[in-house]
Structures are given as C-alpha cells and as structure tokens.
Amino acid sequence: MSELRWTLPQGAYTDPGVFADDLEHVFARGWTFAGHSCELGPGDWFRVALGRDQVIVVRDVDGTLQAHHDVCAHRGSRVTTTERGTAKAFVCPYHQWVYGLDGCLRSARLMGDTFWDEQSTTAGVRLAPAAVREIAGLVFVCLAATPDDAPEFDGFADAAARHLGPHGLDDAVIVARDHYRVAANWKTLVENNRECYHCRGSHPEFSLSNFEHGTHGDVRPNPRYDTAVAQARARWRARGLATDDVSFPGGSWYRFTRLPLREGFTTETLDGRLVGRVMGTLPDPDVGSLRVVGLPNLWAHANADYAMTTRLTPVDAGTTDVEVCFLVHADARLDDARVDALTAVWRATSEQDWALCEATYAGVASRGYRPGPLSPVVEGSVASFLDWYLGRWPAAS
Numbered sequence: 001m002s003e004l005r006w007t008l009p010q011g012a013y014t015d016p017g018v019f020a021d022d023l024e025h026v027f028a029r030g031w032t033f034a035g036h037s038c039e040l041g042p043g044d045w046f047r048v049a050l051g052r053d054q055v056i057v058v059r060d061v062d063g064t065l066q067a068h069h070d071v072c073a074h075r076g077s078r079v080t081t082t083e084r085g086t087a088k089a090f091v092c093p094y095h096q097w098v099y100g101l102d103g104c105l106r107s108a109r110l111m112g113d114t115f116w117d118e119q120s121t122t123a124g125v126r127l128a129p130a131a132v133r134e135i136a137g138l139v140f141v142c143l144a145a146t147p148d149d150a151p152e153f154d155g156f157a158d159a160a161a162r163h164l165g166p167h168g169l170d171d172a173v174i175v176a177r178d179h180y181r182v183a184a185n186w187k188t189l190v191e192n193n194r195e196c197y198h199c200r201g202s203h204p205e206f207s208l209s210n211f212e213h214g215t216h217g218d219v220r221p222n223p224r225y226d227t228a229v230a231q232a233r234a235r236w237r238a239r240g241l242a243t244d245d246v247s248f249p250g251g252s253w254y255r256f257t258r259l260p261l262r263e264g265f266t267t268e269t270l271d272g273r274l275v276g277r278v279m280g281t282l283p284d285p286d287v288g289s290l291r292v293v294g295l296p297n298l299w300a301h302a303n304a305d306y307a308m309t310t311r312l313t314p315v316d317a318g319t320t321d322v323e324v325c326f327l328v329h330a331d332a333r334l335d336d337a338r339v340d341a342l343t344a345v346w347r348a349t350s351e352q353d354w355a356l357c358e359a360t361y362a363g364v365a366s367r368g369y370r371p372g373p374l375s376p377v378v379e380g381s382v383a384s385f386l387d388w389y390l391g392r393w394p395a396a397s
C-alpha cells in the first residue's frame, strides 16, 4: 500500500511570498502557455500577463515569432494599451518612442544630437526579449533571464507535433474566448483539473460524453473501459494517429493522451454530434478526445470538430485569470446557435470548476484548514502534480 499523500500546508496556497516564488521558479523559468499561432498573422500581436510581468508576442512580417517584455526602454512604461492588435511598430504612449516588431528602437524624440551616435549605449536600449516557441498551433513563452536560459522544448514539441499536429490548430479560428477571474490560487485550479473525483457529482454535461474512468491517476480496474480504449486505439493507429500515452515523461511538464468518448458521442457536445467540420488532417470524426496538459498553466481537449484550451495566468496568491478558447477549422462558418452548441459542455464544465475552486480556496485560506489526505484510488495525478511543483523549488533539487 503506498503512503497516503496530503494537500500542501495553507501558506503554499495563500502566502504572497510563496506566490512570488511560484512566479520565479515555476512560471518564469519554465515554458508557459501564452496563446495560439492562428491569431498571429504577420504584424499581429497579443500580450500575456504573468503576475507582475507582461509579455508581447508578435509575428514579424517575415513570419518570425518574437516575444518582448512589455516595458519601454525609456522610463519603463507599459507600451501596449490593449490586449491585442495588428501593428507595423509599437509606440510607447508616454513619450512616443517607437519600436520595430523585432523590439529594436526605431526612433526616440528629443534625445539630443549624439544619442544615436553612441551605438554602444543605445544597442541595449530596446524591448527586452523573452524566449518564445510555437508548435502544433500553441505558443509558449519563457521569461528566463535571457532567452538562452530557457529550458529544453524539443520533447514537448515532438509529442505535440505527433499527437496534436493532426488537429490543425495552426490553421484554425477562435470562435469563442471566455475570460474569468477566479478567486483561488493557481494550484487550486490545477489540482482540480488533475482529478475527476468530482466529475460525477459536479459535471453533468461533461459526464454525458466522458467515461468516469480513465482519467490520469485513477487506478480502479475497469475491464469494459480498458477494452473500449484498446479497440479505439487499434482503429486510430490503423489510420495513422499517435496512440501512445505521453504522461509527464521523466517528471516533465506535459501530457498527451487520446481517449475514447462514450458510445454515441463523436465529440464533446451535449448530443455528441459534430458542430463544425473535421479539423486539420484528421482522417475522419472517429478520433475520440485528445487531452493535453502543459504544467503549470495549460489544459486542452482536442475533439474532431473543435478544440478547447484553458490558460491560467496568476494575478496574486488568491486570484487567477483564466482564458478559455474554442477553436474550429478556419473554414468553418458557425452562426451563434452553433457556437452555443459547440461551447455548451466546456462552458458549463469550466464555470462549475471555478465555483468548486473558489469554494475550496475560501476554506483553504481560513482558520479551519489543515492539509487533507488525497485519494490513492483517484487522486494520484494530484499527488504527481504536487511532486512536479515541489521539484521546481531550488531547495528540493
């Protein structure tokens, strides 16, 4: 019998000092999900905030993806004033310094006659770069001290290309984008995502199409489910889809697994029927549901006709912003009723989850909280998340 595992002490969720360390050791030094390639044509940009840091992700006119800290090199103002846009250059609103999409300073008013002559001084006067990568339509940033300090990305990129690539998220369109501000620590949201102990009681819409068994960390034997998985995977393999489980290999930060939906459900909609056209290069609609996790801040389900991505961006110890996006084939033309049909399951499920997380965080932050025991039967994935999280801390390595 394995040793019982417990949730973390209260301060791990509520202490502003721990939150600052989370930003430093978990978010800044690893790869953090930022957004989608399909929103970044030449000149398009969006910004993403992580605690006190804010990064602009932009596609240069030559197609190169760039990321810059949103900090003016003059006196430090934020350069952007909106969430996203299309630009030929970035103009700081304070004193109108102008930066190219590559982050280099293009012009600066009233800086004297010799400013531009002093190349050694002005060479570093630019938007500070951050590391950025994209694969299978997902964009990640790393706020390590220099872009060269970013950790290895290739293992994730290989798994994402094999598993998610056929879903064509790089040639998709976002038909719905929901924003939520959740009154809970980011780890409370991840812990909730990592288990389905709560699904039957809290997610009636999700449970229509999804088996109760089969989630990561659920060790209950279930021959009927195992048979359904084996049969589905044999069909998928025969049509060229990757069916291996990539589950945090070597203690890493990502997971890809393709699982079948319940009989009669082709996608995660209320009636199981497709709403949009089949995406990417998928051979046909029988592809189950590909589940993607990227710690610390991404989970996604990719179905035949749509993908749902959830991005967490921490605000403070007790506040997390969430963006949930729904992507469909770039040529799908969906009216409002069909967008409602497409988003119904995950809109309901997400909002149920935020209510659970807020109720949990209120208890965790209160005087009555003590670390609680995790189920060894269905919460092993919460324990493995906590192991990964604690492994980010320098003292643990």
Ligand code: FES
Pocket (backbone or CB within 6 Å): 072, 073, 074, 075, 076, 077, 092, 093, 094, 095, 096, 097
């Ligand atoms: S702070 Fe940006 S131009 Fe002055």
Ligand SMILES: [Fe+2]
Pocket (backbone or CB within 6 Å): 192, 193, 198, 199, 203, 349, 353
């Ligand atoms: Fe949930």
